[in-house]
Amino acid sequence: MTEPKGRLSDPDLETEALVGTIVDGRYRLDAVIGRGGMGVVFRGEHVSIRRPVAVKVLHTSLAGVPELRGRFEREAWAIGRIDHPNCISIFDFGAMPDGSLYLAMELLDGEPLSDLLAREEYLSPARALRILRHVLSGLEHVHAAGIVHRDIKPENIIIVRQDDDREFAKLLDFGIAKMVGAEVDDSVKLTQAGMAFGTPVYMSPEQAIGNPIDGRADLYAISVLAFELMCGKPPFYTDDKIALLSMHTTREPPAMRDCLPVGAAMIPEAVEALLRRGLAKRPGERIPSASAYIEAIDDFLTDSDPLSGLEQRPSLGELTGAHPLVPVDDPFAGMGVGDGRGTGSAPVMLDDAGAAPAPGSPRGPTPRPAPRPGAPSTTRIRARSEPTTSIRRRPVWTYLIGGLIAAAIGVGIAVVTTRGDGPSNKLPAGSAAEAAAEKLGQGDPEGALRLLTAVQDKIQADPLAQLQLGHAHAALRQNAKALAAYDLALVLSPSLEADADLRAALAAMTTVSTKGKNDPEQIGRAFLFMAQRTKIADARDRVVAAAQDDSMVLRAAALPVVDKLGLGDRVDWFRVYVLDLEQGKTCDERKPAVAKLRALGDARAIDVLKKAIERKDKRKAVNGCLVDDASSAVVYLTERAGPPPAP
Missing domain, CATH: 1.10.510.10 (Transferase(Phosphotransferase) domain 1)
Structure with a gap:
């Protein structure tokens, strides 16, 4: 094969035309493996020595732009100066008959x-x-x-x-x-061609x-x-x-x-x-x-x-010793939840790194051995031969819910000491889980946390200890840490999702307090954990109810979870948008609800929007930023509804 005689003007068509051709008499282009704004990357092969290569070709239409041509040449120059296993290697650089440029590099799998x-x-x-x-x-x-x-x-x-x-x-x-x-003229500003620097x-x-x-x-x-x-x-x-x-x-x-x-x-x-x-x-x-x-x-x-x-x-x-779980693609827009794969790290206190060399001190590339990858864990869960004891303790939910009630009425207390009858949990005698449960039963979550932290290296494979760790964090309103411990506990022993204290803790985490800070993202994480990691029968009902609750915090927490779980058809969106329009603290916060009500197409929004247009505070209009949009929405919804029925 030979060089292509002509090139089509459209970059995508140019790409198709290049597949199967030989560049510069050396590199056959077999398939497209990447596209970008500046060019295309092909999988190819050096026709003489049969070496697989990746060939990056600058679009012909861009080769005449000095700044972009300079950027392409700069990449070739930079990689050409570098020979290191952690940097891609370049084999060749050149120009094609039509003026476009190419880079031949190592092909990475x-x-x-x-x-x-x-x-x-x-x-x-x-x-x-x-x-x-x-x-x-x-x-x-x-x-x-x-x-x-x-x-x-x-x-x-x-x-x-x-x-x-x-x-x-x-x-x-x-x-x-x-x-x-000064070896290269860096005065050329790539941003002049619209490329981000x-x-x-x-x-x-x-x-x-x-x-x-x-x-x-x-x-x-x-x-x-x-x-x-x-x-x-x-x-x-x-x-x-x-x-x-x-x-x-x-x-x-x-x-x-x-x-x-x-x-x-x-x-x-x-x-x-x-x-x-x-x-x-x-x-x-x-x-x-x-x-x-x-x-x-x-x-x-x-x-x-x-x-x-x-x-x-x-x-x-x-x-x-069982086969590892298959990874699940489960992104959640900044509100992820453990999926049972057991990823993550254990909380730990480390000493600060040693002093680094002062700025400006000469440091060339110093070879050093890479750290040995951690060997796979050989820990196994074994049946314990130690005797167990049945511990009757005050349930965690006693002070969790008590603290919530106190916060709601404006009384700050750490632990409610009312004794309650909790489930009888059989914990290994003398174990960290038993000792932590004793502390929790005495209304001392800080003590339980200190005890478990002191032996954190020994409890990574202990589901009951992780459960108690979650209870301790939950009692202290350290919800992110509590969920992390609960997640590990359920990975190790899924049946622990039925633990009454765990479920009570989740209920507390998904409740808005009138005292102290409420973080919608943290509340949302708890809702998602409840819905995905437990068998609570009405977990999804709770999410839907929160998504349309009077509380802005609960709505903000639950709506992303509704989207994640595909529960949108169960939400009264008209109610949600009306509440957003009424409760937004500023006009800018209220304005998005206008567009949403219009898109919903519900004629009930007409009166709501009219009230929003006329809304005043101390005789001053407060919705000036949304008047035009709301007026347009009223006209649209009125026309869509048609004339009122004849009497």
Whole structure:
């Protein structure tokens, strides 16, 4: 085959025309494996040596744009300077007869990190850190070559299998890489062609405002990515790109515990401290180099502390010897719930990483052995030979519900000491679960928590201890931690979902308190856990009722769960939208309900909208921002309803 003589103007048609051709007399293009705004990536083969390759071809229509052509050439130049196993390799670069450019690179058999994250929602800290260690190893080499990548994101990291490592990471796409120095003219602004100078979600503050950057900008992006991998969402996000860049420059990242999906155990404090340092606004306050970042990660992943808490929680199959559960694709828009696979990490306190080298200290790429991947857990659940005792204790729900009632009437109390008869639970004599249950029965959830935390390394495979841990956290209104413990308990012993105290705790978590802060996302997680992880007969009815409750907090909590569970046909949407219109605190908060009522097409909304138009507070109109939309909706709904019936 020979070079194609002509090219069609439409980029997609150009793509079809190139399949089957030979580029530059060397590379046969066999199939399209990727498309982007600038070009197409083909699976191909070097026709002489039969080496599989990936060939990236710049669209002909863009080859004449100097900025974009420069970006393509920049990628070839940058990759050509780099020879590292954690960075993609380039074999060739050239021009085609029609003026378009091509890059011949190694063909990777793997998946983008973005696909892995979309499928699994979040990763355990150990797993995330191992993947990021690969990327940092590549960046260490890149930075030593005087290059800043400037576009670290999940889509630019490919996960492949290499030798015994099933999640070996390779860094791609150096199209907007920057040379630190004068070897390349960096005055060409790629943004002139409408191309983002980086990806806003991962952009460092100095990059966002156009200040000079160095490798620490890439390390900031790594920290954003680490946060996203462990929490399932980045620390900052909004659809408004300008607002997003402002968040990077002015807003502190949220606490990771507030962002964790249900089912994920707490992030070790030392890991969170490391990421907070990586996310510092000023480059001089960040981790100074990829080498220092790797050293800190190695400290966390060291084998010297087998109880580090970073290891992914063993699956039920690993604990029992049964086959592992099949992963389920179960994303939930920032409100994830454990699916029984046992992923996540155990809460743990770690020492801070050792002191990192001072900013500016010379650090070249230093080879170091990768941490040994954690061996599969050999723990097994065995029948206990110890005698058991029947413990009659005060049920957790006594002080859970009591505390809720007290909060509702404005009286702050920690524990209600009213004695109640709870279920008789047979707990192993002398076990941590028994001791914790005793503390809980005495109205001392703090004591139960201290007791269980002291032996946390020994109770990871103990469902009864995890259940008591959940009860202790629930009694202290630490709902995210409670759900994480309950999740593990049910993974280990699904029948524990019938535990009366667990069910009472879920009821408490899904109730709005009139005293203290109510977090709709946390309440929603509890609703979802109740509906998916228990056999409570009316769990879904409770979700539907909450979705149309008078309380804005309950509606905000339950509506995402309704969508997740496919219960929308059971919701009275007219009621929901009317309540939103009436209860929104500002005009801007009330305005979306106008469009929703119009779309609903219910003539009952006509009077509601008229009242909204006329709404006043202290004789002043308060809905000015929605008057036009509401008036238009009234006309539309009136015409749709038709004339009133004749008398």
